Amino acid sequence: MNAEIIAVGSELLLGQIANTNAQFLSQQLAELGINVYFHTVVGDNVQRLEQTVKIAQTRADLIIFTGGLGPTKDDVTKETIARLLQRELVMDEEALRSIEAYYARTKRTMTENNKKQALVLTGAEVLKNEYGMAPGMALTVNDVTYMLLPGPPKEMMPMFIRYGRPFLLGKLQRHERIESRVLRFFGIGESQLETEIEDLIDRQSNPTIAPLAGDGEVTLRITAKHASAVEAKKLLDEAEQAIVRRVGQYLYGYNDDTLFxxxxxxxxxxxxxxxxxxxxxxxxxxxxxxxxxxxxxxVKGGVVCYTNEVKERVLSIPASVLKTDGAVSGQCAKLLAEHVRTLCQADIGVSFTGVAGPDPLEGKPAGTVYIGVAVAGHETEVHSLTLVGDRETIRTRTIKYGCFAVLKRLTAVL
Structure with missing residues (x-):
């Protein structure tokens, strides 16, 4: 199956809420081996929703809708689908009883428009809503499967897991799993990483390899499809080993790992x-x-030594170093790392000094950075960097470089 997920709701387009439903459904469908090729968001507008569905029908054999099943006039999803598929909407008595019971239980008056939530498409399999009122539904017409789910995540997620997922499993001729693994790299740019493994990307089929750039980092997502989870893992392992042979020195973690x-x-x-x-x-x-x-x-502690006075008085940086080499220097970074390690009685000291910008400092341009890493019993390392970007970007990338330097140093000396 190739799927498209259509989220219905003007609040999504206005940025008032995030489309977490699509993320959840994509993860669930991947486990079923169903390819998700498109995420679409459309407002509460009948004409635009009709256009969206017609486009989806040309490129997907599974279309999942979230939202637009409520009682108000701007809830237009099932009415629109009914018209496009030439299906009637009929009252589902079990859903209606559930809605009436909810109002009785909460001692509230049920308005007439709430009955609309119990309407379902003729011939559809009804998906019970055990955490809300509007039921979901699923049916197949002309080789395209349509699944309508409520918008609130607390209703949609349990409904899909308990009822939607089994419905789709029954449709699948072969159940394949899609397994993904994210490799995280630092210290190498996206273009360089892609160049190093270009032949691996060019001949990819199963698994696939997709590079993604982040904030000063690069990730590779490896995705394998197989009926057996064990075989899928084997495919991922083989692909990872081929990548690591090329660029393993930049690999620092997996999946949700961060440098920190x-x-x-x-x-x-x-x-x-x-x-x-x-x-x-x-x-x-x-x-x-x-x-x-x-x-x-x-973490033992640290010192924010933003001024030369603090560098000199708290971390004992000689005035001669600050005058001759400057605060923005390799020598200052070296001493800061060593002295903060001693001051805090830590095994490792790391220091950051430089120019975040936008203005130069000590005759050095913005982006000039020095990082010191001092490990007890070993020679102190100093890393000199020239970074680009605005003030925030330079500061963010500096601390990430510091993490990577610490990781590499720990690997080398311990």
Missing amino acids: SKVIERLKKYGKTIAAAESLTGGRFAAELTAIPGASQT
Whole structure:
């Protein structure tokens, strides 16, 4: 099956709510081996909804609708589908009794328009709504399957899992799973990564390989389809191994991992602690680390040393270094990392100093960054970077580079 998901609701187009229903349904359909090729959002307008359905009919054999099943005049989904499919809407007595029972239970007066919610398409399989009022429905006409689900996620999700999913399983001649794995890379651009594995992408079929760029990061999503979950995993493993042989030095994690969560995980694994001296990043590195549960086991503390006075008085950076090399220098980064490690009695010290912009500092342009990583018993490393972007981008990428530098250093010395 090739599917299209159509979300109906002007509130989605206005940005008042996010379309989490489509995300949920795509995940569910992937597990069933159903390809989702299009997500469409259309407002509460009969003409535009009709146009949307007609387009979907030309490119999908499963169309799932969410929203527009309620009691008001702007709930137009099932009326529109009924007209397009030339099907009558009939009262589902079980759904009507459920709606009436709800109003009786809550001691509210049921208005006449609420009966509209119990109308279903002739010949459709009714999908019970156990967390709301309007039932869903599913039917196949001219080799296209239509499934209508309510818009509220708390109603739609359990309805699909309990009733919609079994209905689709009954339609599938062969049940294939779609399994995905996300590989996360840092320190390599999207274009360079794609160049390194271009031949792997060109000859992809099953699994497929899709590069995605993030904020200073790159991810590869590998997707395999197979009736057996074990065989699907084997396909993913083989594809990953081929990729890692090319660009494994940039791989830092999988799926929902972040650079910050991996730093905490790695520090816990080795039983090590960390402290940070932050100038241009203003405490953002420590804030990201301490936002992760369990960070108290590994994060000793830090110093926001935004001014030279704090660098000198709190972290004992010699005035001669600040005068000769400057605060924005490799030497300052080195000493900041070493001194904050000692001050906080941590195993690792990391420092950030540089120019976030927009104006130059000490004759150095915005984007000039130095990161120091000091590990007890080992020579301190200093990384010199030239970053581009606005002030926020430079600060964000700086702390991510710091994470990656810490991860690489831990791998090298522990």
